[in-house]
Amino acid sequence: MTETGAGAETEDSAYDVAVIGYGPTGVTAANLLGAMGLRVVVLERDAEIFTRARAISTDEEVVRIWQRIGLAERLKRDMLTERPVDFVDADGRTFLSAVPTPRGHGHPPQMFIYQPALEQVLRDGVDRYPNVRILLRHECLRLRQDAEGVELTVVGTADDSVHRLRASYVIGADGGSSLTRAQLNIGYEGKTYEDRWVVIDTKMLKPWPDHDKLRFHCDPARPAVDCPTPLGHHRWEFPILPGDDEKQLTTEDAVYRLVARYGISRDSIEVLRATVYSHHVRFATRFRMGRVFLAGDAAHAMPPWIGQGMAAGVRDVANLCWKLDAVLRGELPETVLDSYEAERKPHVKEVTKRAVFVGRIITERRLPIARVRNGAVRALDRIPGLGAWLQNSKWIPVARYDAGLLARPRTRATGHQIPQPWVTGPDGERVRLDDVLGGRWLLLHHGLPTTQPAWERLGVESLAVLPVGSRPAEGAVIDSEGVLLPWLTGRRATTVVLRPDAYVYAAAPAGAQLPPPPAGFAPTSRPVTTTTQ
Numbered sequence: 040m041t042e043t044g045a046g047a048e049t050e051d052s053a054y055d056v057a058v059i060g061y062g063p064t065g066v067t068a069a070n071l072l073g074a075m076g077l078r079v080v081v082l083e084r085d086a087e088i089f090t091r092a093r094a095i096s097t098d099e100e101v102v103r104i105w106q107r108i109g110l111a112e113r114l115k116r117d118m119l120t121e122r123p124v125d126f127v128d129a130d131g132r133t134f135l136s137a138v139p140t141p142r143g144h145g146h147p148p149q150m151f152i153y154q155p156a157l158e159q160v161l162r163d164g165v166d167r168y169p170n171v172r173i174l175l176r177h178e179c180l181r182l183r184q185d186a187e188g189v190e191l192t193v194v195g196t197a198d199d200s201v202h203r204l205r206a207s208y209v210i211g212a213d214g215g216s217s218l219t220r221a222q223l224n225i226g227y228e229g230k231t232y233e234d235r236w237v238v239i240d241t242k243m244l245k246p247w248p249d250h251d252k253l254r255f256h257c258d259p260a261r262p263a264v265d266c267p268t269p270l271g272h273h274r275w276e277f278p279i280l281p282g283d284d285e286k287q288l289t290t291e292d293a294v295y296r297l298v299a300r301y302g303i304s305r306d307s308i309e310v311l312r313a314t315v316y317s318h319h320v321r322f323a324t325r326f327r328m329g330r331v332f333l334a335g336d337a338a339h340a341m342p343p344w345i346g347q348g349m350a351a352g353v354r355d356v357a358n359l360c361w362k363l364d365a366v367l368r369g370e371l372p373e374t375v376l377d378s379y380e381a382e383r384k385p386h387v388k389e390v391t392k393r394a395v396f397v398g399r400i401i402t403e404r405r406l407p408i409a410r411v412r413n414g415a416v417r418a419l420d421r422i423p424g425l426g427a428w429l430q431n432s433k434w435i436p437v438a439r440y441d442a443g444l445l446a447r448p449r450t451r452a453t454g455h456q457i458p459q460p461w462v463t464g465p466d467g468e469r470v471r472l473d474d475v476l477g478g479r480w481l482l483l484h485h486g487l488p489t490t491q492p493a494w495e496r497l498g499v500e501s502l503a504v505l506p507v508g509s510r511p512a513e514g515a516v517i518d519s520e521g522v523l524l525p526w527l528t529g530r531r532a533t534t535v536v537l538r539p540d541a542y543v544y545a546a547a548p549a550g551a552q553l554p555p556p557p558a559g560f561a562p563t564s565r566p567v568t569t570t571t572q
Contacts, residue, residue: 054080054172055367057191057206059179060213061085063094063154064335064352066161068210070108071360073168077367080204081165082177082193084213088158091240091312095266095274096151096253096346097353098435099144103459104357106473110164111146117156119269120147122251126401126416129258131301134413135420139434143458143522145471149434151253153270154349182209182222184329208363209331210356215319217337223328229321232342234402236316237288239275239297240268241308248302255401256301259409262402265301273308276343278402279315289313318342318398320391326380332359339384341391344398345434351387354438358383361478361539362444372559378443386438393436444538446545446554452530456542457483463517472523475502475516476541480562484534485524486549493555494536497562 056072058065061083072079097118105111126135139148165171174193180201181192191204211219220227243250250273256263264276277297279285287293291310298308319340326338335352359379365371403409440454459472482494482501495501503515504523511517518524527535532546536553545554 052080052204053188054078054204054206055208056080056363057082057179057189057204057209059209059211059219060217060335060337061162061173061175062089062212062214062335062352063158063161063349064356065210065212066158066165067104067108067353068212068334068356068360069165069171069173070110070161070168071356072364073165073171074108075360075364076170077364079168079171080206081171081173082179082191083173083175084178084196086176086197088155088162090155091314094152094154094346094349095268096149097350098139098150098346099142099146099148100435100438100456101350101353102146102150103144103473104353105161106146106471107357107478108164110160114157114160115146115150117160117269118150118152119251119267120150122149122151122253122267125249125252125254127254127256128413129256129260129409134257134416142435142437143460143526145459145461145473149346151266151268153268153272156270179218179222182219182331184331189330207330207367210334210359211331211337212334212352212356213337215321215336215340217333219331220323220333220337223331225328225333226324227321228324229319229340232318232320234318235279235285236276236318237279237285237294237297237313238316239277239294239313240311241273241275242311243271243273243307244309245307247307257401257403257409257412259404259406262404263297263301264401272311285315289315320395322384322388322391326384327376332376332379334359339387339391341387341394342398344394344401345390347390347394347435350435351390354386355379355383357540365539368563370560370562371557374559375444375557382440382443385441386436389436393434397434440542444544444557446536446557448554450530450532450546452527452532452535452543452546454543455530456540457535457537458522458526459541460518460520460522462523463511463519465511465513465515467511469519472516473541476537478539480539480544481537482534482553483527483537485527486533489534489547489550489552491534491553494553497556497560499536499556499562 055077056079058068058081061081069081102111124137125133127133141148176197177193177195179191180194183190188205188207189209194201213219251267254265266274268274294310294313295305321340323333323338326333334355341348362375366373445454461469462472464470464475480499485504505515505517509517531548533549535546536544538544547553
């Protein structure tokens with residue numbers, strides 16, 4: 040249900056969760072919480088989707104999250120997949136061509152997106168949930184917490200109406216300039232890079248050679264990013280150099296001069312917009328204060344070099360929303376919400392370090408060092424084994440949790456997300472694993488199961504993994520692609536406990552007892568959630 044402000048109610052209204060911000064992070068949270076059946080209100084100061092494409096790519100783990108809300112296949116129709124990444128020297132010669140390697144999440148490892156179209160699909164998805172209320176052109180002026188929840192003083196900017204809402208919890212997903220973070224007086228530490236970049240979005244009028252490749256032009260004179268985006272668009276990015284007139288560099292004539300160096304003529308593209316950005320590396324000093332949580336750019340900002348800014352926000356709310364649902368339903372104690380920052384912040388910092396490293400390679404301005412870089416990478420690429428590693432390098436650090444909602448003692452499986460292959464379900468149909476797991480706590484095992492009374496008496500169900508060639512059976516899946524059994528065996532895990540986000544809470548070898556459930560764990564009966572694509 041969407042409201043734009045006029046006629047909005049002035050009396051108090053109570054919700055389970057209030058989401059502030061309706062960009063990719065906020066709209067993903069609204070979908071996840073809506074699917075869980077929670078009462079949700081979303082506040083967004085703008086009336087329409089932001090028309091400027093900011094994020095330009097995503098990855099398989101993020102699409103796996105969108106799979107949970109039944110939108111993965113629809114979103115993928117508007118994406119470009121299986122595109123190589125070329126690093127090009129000043130003379131236009133490729134010194135490294137890489138192909139992102141699949142991580143086992145069941146979707147292509149990297150996909151290029153057109154953000155306004157992606158956000159529209161996600162917003163249309165929220166319309167499926169009558170329990171989610173969308174208030175556009177609304178801003179939160181004040182947050183006041185008490186023992187029972189959070190009171191939000193909200194202004195409708197369309198008619199200047201002021202009213203109050205109450206929510207048990209709040210997710211602040213309102214961007215790098217977050218008013219939520221400012222109201223909580225939470226620091227945002229880090230740096231802003233001196234270089235500013237002009238970001239140019241274009242409509243492709245006619246194709247040119249290699250138009251469908253992502254190319255990093257590692258030219259010390261002026262580096263450039265040359266990126267395909269779907270639905271007939273293309274993105275260019277150039278640094279603003281000393282002596283450049285920033286305003287003049289965003290004019291159409293200047294844009295055409297910049298792209299002409301790469302053989303792009305005026306009849307090849309239509310310039311839609313050119314905007315100047317600064318790159319930031321920042322982290323909120325806290326991701327949680329009481330009943331309020333920060334997510335996405337409100338919690339962290341990273342440079343764009345490996346395309347993980349938007350993805351990090353989606354991962355944030357995927358980690359947080361099921362925990363909020365569990366607490367609100369009484370399945371887990373409120374203290375588990377501290378695990379959100381403990382799990383997410385280390386991974387975000389690791390991804391940011393990788394982004395900074397890749398950015399330094401691309402933007403090296405010292406000609407002698409650039410020549411050494413080009414020659415060294417070419418030489419390494421010719422070494423058997425090492426060249427294959429460079430070409431299939433894993434760009435994004437795997438999210439493995441070392442702390443948070445995990446059993447002790449740790450095992451080789453604990454804190455990992457289980458892969459998602461295609462499996463054969465009990466009815467003989469081929470399905471993705473998560474559609475069988477159903478977003479619930481679950482015992483997954485292979486071989487002869489060991490009775491786990493501490494878990495079974497709480498009603499936690501079991502799912503067996505059978506080898507290829509087995510017959511479909513109730514309470515089991517067949518490892519059709521031969522992925523799950525080797526994964527479990529390689530981590531010496533005969534039985535694992537999966538959290539609702541498919542991360543391993545605990546694991547045990549054959550014949551051993553699992554660690555006990557988390558303190559206060561009291562799962563409630565609920566139907567298995569399945570996605571509709």
